[in-house]
Amino acid sequence: MVRDDLYITVPSFFRCPISLDVMKSPVSLSTGVTYDRASIQRWLDSGNNTCPATMQVLQTKEFVPNRTLQRLIQIWSDSIHHHRPESPDESIHPVLSQDQVKDIVKVTDIKKEDFLSNLSMIVSFAKESDENKTFLAKLDGFVSMLVEILSNVKDVNILERVIRVLDLMLNKIDDQQQLSNLMLKSCDQDCLNSLLLVLQKQESLDARIDSLKILEFIAIDAESKLKIAEKEGLLSEILKSVSWGSDRRLIDAGLSCLIAISMPKRVKLKLINQKIITEMKKLITDPNSTVSVSEKALKVLEMLCSTKQGRSEICCDSGLAQAIVQKMLKVSGAATEHAVTILWSLCYLFRDQRAQEAVTSGNGLTKILLLMQSNCSPAVRQMSADLLKIFRVNYKSCLSSYDTKTTHIMPF
Template identity: 45%
Template sequence: MARDKRREELYVKVPNLFRCPISMDVMKSPVSLCTGVTYDRSSIEKWLALGHNTCPATMQTLPSTNTTPNLTLRRLIQLWLAHADGTQASPSSLVISKRQAAEIVSGELDSASLGKMIGFMTASEENLKFVALSRDAVSRFVEVFAKSGEIRIREQIVEILDLISQENGMRERLNELILNCGDERDYLSSFVMVLQKGNSESKVKSAKILELIAVNTESQRKIAEKSGLLHELYTLSTAEADTSVVEAGLSALLAISTTRPVKKELIRFGIVRTVGKILSGSDYSCPVRGVIEKALAMLETVATCTEGRSMISEDAECVVEIVKRLMKCSGVATEHGITVLWSVCCLARDRVAQEKVAKVNGLTKVLLVMQSDCSANAKQMCGELVKVLRAKNTKSNLAPYETRTTHIAPY
């Protein structure tokens, strides 16, 4: 009874700043929209997954649904929770100084010291830049990442690298340390371990770092050819329960899938079938816009090789879902979808694919896309698709449609 009363008191005393405007619970992972309003990541992702394109608090239309981690607020919440629960020391004693941070870096790095470093970096932007600008610190973290056999330590270092990854010059710095270090240490094997055994958050951050350092053809090749790494990234795209994991996996795959051998390997894994399920939503809970865009971009990538076009054509569900998604998600997603349909129906001239598209009213959808505010290249592909699909729709009243028409009536 006393415990329930204490919980109630703590709940009442929660600062409004720490509550998510949607769930009204204390935020675990605060992220901000472009409107400046901060929400808990899980809550805002569910809101966006339902198809909303507005900020829940202000109802402003969102020009972008990208979210930015609010590191300062997250740290404040962590300190408040620690103090409120009485399980740790007071907040003031939890924040280490820059001198102490430098001493930690130069000493033996274990899970406890890395935890202090993460707390130091998330306490302020100034602290974050202090670590990012230290060449010795970044090098030390990467070195321990390769040497340590403990998954927890590797997870913590991935979090540290993710925190500093967006600082100026860090992309090139991490690329140099991880992929072009010149020594015999295998840094990529550490990422394989985290992707295999780490928690979901660490897997997402690992995928983002790998995407970040894939700065050129050589970097992309090294990542893609590392034994087990490509498959682990593919496995992320099959994580039905967590759209953030799926999106991170697809993003990383898109960054490194630049050669035919890599595309063929992904096709062998089953990427076309996986994307078909994502688009249908049959095994996924309301895929968010970013996931759909990247899923269709992945299909566009594999459709650049013969094997990819053949596999897409053979997957009835995949072709049908592409047509259904046209003009239902975003302009970017629609143009990816049109490119894929053009690849299998016009470039490959696959009759089976043409018939599948025609049966689900694909001609009408393509005509609507052509009349929308799409790119000139997309309009040209739409025109070629209309010619092909019109032949498959001889019974349709759109059969005599002239592709140069500038307007069609909606119906």
């Protein structure tokens, strides 16, 4: 007999590599990787010309529907609807119309017993389509209502659903400043208290990821970044999310949040004092780290290099400096740029002897030479040239000794 709980496990290849949600309209790129149509279309419309999963440059931006996978997803979805036991929290809600949503918002009272059910139906409505997300984002008073709930309710079940709706709407909210002001305006910062509560409870991985995305979204200026970072207990919870061994999606969201809030020097010093550099080393040396995690961990280290304390900690660990050297040619163009910027800052801008020795012992000069033969950006090429000057290498004469047929070498 087949157990019911097997039906609620989502096969990994049913999830879109970008949104991580079950694909509604799977389409395949020329690289053979399949994405949900809406997600990959947004990626391409943003000016990208690579496959997000493999970072291969696309020969064509056309994609074709993956009908076989769509049928498999439909069969799986039908089996869930048929076999999955219903419960008050997991029952399948009917999809509301826009008029019905308006009516719910008008009469919503956060003290009513049926509020949780209404909120669950709004979550289902938002997940249905981009059009519905846009409708909610523009619905008069709806965003303010969600912020009010975050400020006044401490029921984790309700908070998780409010946070879910907000996360679904983020890309559709036109006035980012207004949402930031609404959530951070109170002296007690009740919204931050609620986000902290969800992060601390750790009852739902998705809710924690959504909370981190919201924090990233509202960290739009120095004042908001400081308010988030200096909220007691919040920075520690964000750091826990990027701890080695955590869920990869959680690590990715946590790193994005850290990058968003880490511009002020006070925040960087707090992170350094809480041993973030040690965690970043674990992530960039982990062979199982995703491209995105490696890129963002290097970006965090690049930002910390602007402080004396950050440079000192990185240079004190020769293993970390050598790991950064290794990442120059092995991950992606973005990772290369972050790695070179870190080394340029340490070795050229601040002339740290320990960092220079780590680059030399890690065969860094050869990698820099290979990098300059690649199709790297002008900024990376200039920083590489500066690094070679520091090591007193005449790179033009060195390159002339190479067989010209090796100029096709590409680092990634």
